[in-house]
Amino acid sequence: MLSHSRCLTRNFGRSLSAIRQGNNVLARRSTSVLSAIHPITLNNSVKYSPRSSGFQIQYFRTSVAYRDEVITVKTPAFAESVTEGDVRWEKAVGDTVSEDEVVCEIETDKTSVQVPSPAAGVIEELLVPDGGKVEGGTPLFKLKKGAGAPKTAEAPKAEAPAATAPPPPSAAQAPPPPSAVGPIPTTMPPVPPVPAHAMDTKPVSAIKPTAAPAVPTAHAEGVAKAARTESRVKMNRMRLRIAQRLKEAQNTCAMLTTFNEVDMSNITEMRKAYKDAFLKKHNIKLGFMSAFVKAAAQALTDQPAVNAVIDDTTKEIVYRDYVDISVAVATPKGLVVPVIRSVEGMNFADIEKAINLLGEKARKNELAVEDMDGGTFTISNGGVFGSLFGTPIINPPQSAILGMHGIFDRPVAVGGKVEIRPMMYVALTYDHRLIDGREAVTFLRKIKSVVEDPRVLLLDM
Amino acid sequence: MSSQLSRIFSPLRAGNGNQLNRTRSLFFDSANSRAGLVLQSQSTDVYQNLALEDWIDAHVDLQQRSILLLWRNRPVVVIGRHQNPWTECNLSAMRRLGIPLARRRSGGGTVYHDLGNLNMTFFASKKGYDRQRNLKVVTEALRRLRPELAVQSTERFDILLNGHYKISGTASRLSRKSSYHHCTLLHSADRSALSSLLRPSCPHIQSNATPSIPSPVTNLTDHAPSLEWEELLDALVQQYNREFGLSCMSTMVDPTNESSFPGVSNMAAELRSWEWTFGKTPKFSIETQLELMDEQLDARCSASLHMEVKSGRVESCRLDITEDWLPLKLSKQLTDILIGERFCPHRVAASAAELLRPESGRLYRRLHNLCEAVVAVMD
Numbered sequence: 001m002l003s004h005s006r007c008l009t010r011n012f013g014r015s016l017s018a019i020r021q022g023n024n025v026l027a028r029r030s031t032s033v034l035s036a037i038h039p040i041t042l043n044n045s046v047k048y049s050p051r052s053s054g055f056q057i058q059y060f061r062t063s064v065a066y067r068d069e070v071i072t073v074k075t076p077a078f079a080e081s082v083t084e085g086d087v088r089w090e091k092a093v094g095d096t097v098s099e100d101e102v103v104c105e106i107e108t109d110k111t112s113v114q115v116p117s118p119a120a121g122v123i124e125e126l127l128v129p130d131g132g133k134v135e136g137g138t139p140l141f142k143l144k145k146g147a148g149a150p151k152t153a154e155a156p157k158a159e160a161p162a163a164t165a166p167p168p169p170s171a172a173q174a175p176p177p178p179s180a181v182g183p184i185p186t187t188m189p190p191v192p193p194v195p196a197h198a199m200d201t202k203p204v205s206a207i208k209p210t211a212a213p214a215v216p217t218a219h220a221e222g223v224a225k226a227a228r229t230e231s232r233v234k235m236n237r238m239r240l241r242i243a244q245r246l247k248e249a250q251n252t253c254a255m256l257t258t259f260n261e262v263d264m265s266n267i268t269e270m271r272k273a274y275k276d277a278f279l280k281k282h283n284i285k286l287g288f289m290s291a292f293v294k295a296a297a298q299a300l301t302d303q304p305a306v307n308a309v310i311d312d313t314t315k316e317i318v319y320r321d322y323v324d325i326s327v328a329v330a331t332p333k334g335l336v337v338p339v340i341r342s343v344e345g346m347n348f349a350d351i352e353k354a355i356n357l358l359g360e361k362a363r364k365n366e367l368a369v370e371d372m373d374g375g376t377f378t379i380s381n382g383g384v385f386g387s388l389f390g391t392p393i394i395n396p397p398q399s400a401i402l403g404m405h406g407i408f409d410r411p412v413a414v415g416g417k418v419e420i421r422p423m424m425y426v427a428l429t430y431d432h433r434l435i436d437g438r439e440a441v442t443f444l445r446k447i448k449s450v451v452e453d454p455r456v457l458l459l460d461m
Numbered sequence: 462m463s464s465q466l467s468r469i470f471s472p473l474r475a476g477n478g479n480q481l482n483r484t485r486s487l488f489f490d491s492a493n494s495r496a497g498l499v500l501q502s503q504s505t506d507v508y509q510n511l512a513l514e515d516w517i518d519a520h521v522d523l524q525q526r527s528i529l530l531l532w533r534n535r536p537v538v539v540i541g542r543h544q545n546p547w548t549e550c551n552l553s554a555m556r557r558l559g560i561p562l563a564r565r566r567s568g569g570g571t572v573y574h575d576l577g578n579l580n581m582t583f584f585a586s587k588k589g590y591d592r593q594r595n596l597k598v599v600t601e602a603l604r605r606l607r608p609e610l611a612v613q614s615t616e617r618f619d620i621l622l623n624g625h626y627k628i629s630g631t632a633s634r635l636s637r638k639s640s641y642h643h644c645t646l647l648h649s650a651d652r653s654a655l656s657s658l659l660r661p662s663c664p665h666i667q668s669n670a671t672p673s674i675p676s677p678v679t680n681l682t683d684h685a686p687s688l689e690w691e692e693l694l695d696a697l698v699q700q701y702n703r704e705f706g707l708s709c710m711s712t713m714v715d716p717t718n719e720s721s722f723p724g725v726s727n728m729a730a731e732l733r734s735w736e737w738t739f740g741k742t743p744k745f746s747i748e749t750q751l752e753l754m755d756e757q758l759d760a761r762c763s764a765s766l767h768m769e770v771k772s773g774r775v776e777s778c779r780l781d782i783t784e785d786w787l788p789l790k791l792s793k794q795l796t797d798i799l800i801g802e803r804f805c806p807h808r809v810a811a812s813a814a815e816l817l818r819p820e821s822g823r824l825y826r827r828l829h830n831l832c833e834a835v836v837a838v839m840d
Binding site: 108114131236242337366368370371372 | 541542557559566568634635637671743794799802806807810811812814815817818821832833836
């Protein structure tokens with residue numbers, strides 16, 4: 001009998017600790033041992049209340065610390081015989097605050113007075129509307145004392161200011177989540193397939209491909225240990241719209257891509273030889289874009305089908321006599337795609353000036369609607385991000401897009417010998433309903449020949 | 462007295478010594494228990510200077526000492542903590558001129574700073590907070606320098622010249638234990654820039670943000686052309702010492718020095734961010750009529766626009782426009798795409814360009830015209 005009871009108490013003790021740890025499985029198993037006796041009420045922690053299907057365990061916390069107390073915080077007295085001020089809320093209902101954290105500011109007579117929280121807790125109610133007038137002693141807000149939301153939410157926030165300070169623009173650009181959880185964008189990976197998306201006017205809240213990856217991965221290590229939670233951020237309307245359009249484009253166009261490679265030695269040499277004189281005369285730098293834009297303009301006038309577009313509603317092909325080229329420009333606030341109008345009549349200098357002007361406007365936030373709308377052809381430069389090879393996606397309502405990639409030294413066969421040349425892969429994605437394979441390849445080869453030897457333009461070959 | 466002086470200044474005279482030790486000892490030298498400090502910022506970047514103010518307010522024990530900080534900025538418009546930049550200043554003109562906008566942490570109204578405007582910040586404990594006393598330092602200094610100028614501080618903590626022209630405005634901030642009171646002083650600022658930039662960009666805004674009260678201003682040099690900048694600074698430092706019973710010399714500080722002021726560049730970055738400058742605008746709404754035009758058909762139409770903007774972003778947007786002018790679906794698309802976007806003409810223009818892509822002909826023209834009208838409201 002004695003041994004039996006000792007055994008029982010041992011089991012009892014073990015199962016109790018298992019229950020205290022909150023492990024339901026163990027509890028269920030152990031309660032079956034106990035049920036043989038009778039339901040037991042323990043004075044401190046655990047109460048068993050047998051129900052029809054199984055056993056439920058309830059926890060009662062009776063310690064003082066957990067009693068929630070709601071206090072009303074009043075407006076502090078104002079200095080220098082000032083009588084009233086306007087309240088500006090920093091925190092909202094439901095926010096967790098720590099002791100001394102600023103809940104609101106009161107503006108009195110050119111002075112901004114901070115009102116800190118007297119204790120840690122959760123804001124229960126704001127008793128004055130934002131901008132409302134208060135006097136010294138007016139009740140301001142109700143605070144429920146005690147621990148609020150779990151601290152894991154604080155950890156990523158605390159890391160956020162430290163880590164995102166180095167790239168300050170991306171701090172301003174972090175996607176505006178409704179409940180400011182972590183800095184890691186859980187929606188899309190920060191580095192999109194650049195040639196594909198480089199065309200679209202992305203909203204500010206979108207990704208900064210270069211800076212963003214560094215920050216989230218640094219966080220991933222620290223925060224992953226803290227919480228494996230998800231966060232849901234509502235898709236921005238702009239992003240929704242772009243997504244919808246891209247999908248439509250994919251569904252209507254018969255999209256495919258043809259590739260070629262360009263030997264950049266001649267153009268690099270030309271640039272090196274003339275860049276100082278160019279800068280002196282035109283006051284802007286000579287880049288590679290002008291060569292490609294001019295080449296594209298020439299090729300587009302030679303192959304009007306690539307400059308045309310199918311009007312699906314009227315089932316007509318719209319041929320355009322002008323060439324407007326959309327060029328992707330990266331600004332601190334995101335990608336914008338301004339348009340260079342009537343490129344067919346421009347030379348390299350004109351094109352560089354136009355690109356420069358649009359870039360300046362973009363940086364100064366001066367781009368207007370007409371700077372960004374329209375365009376008959378798009379050029380996207382994935383090379384700035386280091387891409388080697390890729391398929392751009394057409395930017396509707398156009399019929400083709402040229403993707404430039406990075407310039408890398410490669411061994412190539414020149415005149416029967418192996419030489420190292422700076423090579424760039426170029427890609428042309430086109431709508432096969434309108435443009436035939438032969439036209440597309442010829443188009444791309446034309447661009448290649450112009451960039452490889454700009455003299456071709458002079459001789460109209 | 463002299464031993465106290467040498468204790469303050471000997472670390473400074475340590476030649477090419479450690480800048481960190483020098484500045485640290487300025488603030489934390491326990492020998493100077495009832496002492497003060499006069500600092501002059503080397504930077505003319507408003508964000509760095511504002512961050513320095515914040516740093517001093519947060520990190521220096523102001524129960525023991527009071528500090529005077531002298532600074533000036535390259536051209537910038539500075540709004541008060543709870544103001545609305547769209548009603549206070551001409552943002553498009555500022556953009557064109559490359560003049561930035563900054564929001565300070567103290568209350569009060571909007572000011573234009575340039576290198577001809579001197580800023581003074583008086584740091585003290587909350588008990589020692591006395592704005593009239595601080596302004597007395599300025600008025601007494603000016604009276605000693607140029608007794609012929611009639612300067613006087615007002616109840617509203619402005620300083621008037623000849624009873625009429627404002628030469629100084631005030632703002633301050635009270636934190637948990639400390640306080641700072643800063644004021645401007647117009648020495649030789651560009652008055653035409655001031656008046657052209659401090660006018661509202663958007664006329665149709667309703668908001669309860671703190672309004673600025675415009676006053677006629679003048680420069681000290683307009684009335685006392687011989688007054689030099691250095692002369693003015695010296696006189697102010699001397700008067701500060703006289704008023705508070707101190708004997709400090711002015712020390713140059715570099716607000717970008719992270720080792721002397723750890724954390725200051727983070728503070729400056731926060732002040733530079735859009736979220737602070739524009740995102741802290743109290744909620745406001747816009748209600749206006751748009752005049753739409755179709756040039757090709759020579760037709761006109763009127764539409765009403767109502768927008769609610771919270772934290773600088775469009776919270777809700779309603780556009781009432783007749784169905785025959787533009788299909789409801791298109792105007793709805795425009796309002797939808799605006800929600801959640803920053804209240805910024807550039808962002809709206811980018812969104813609008815996106816919408817216009819698939820359109821053509823009459824719908825394109827009208828939608829284009831509508832988008833332009835909406836962008837114009839924000840500019």
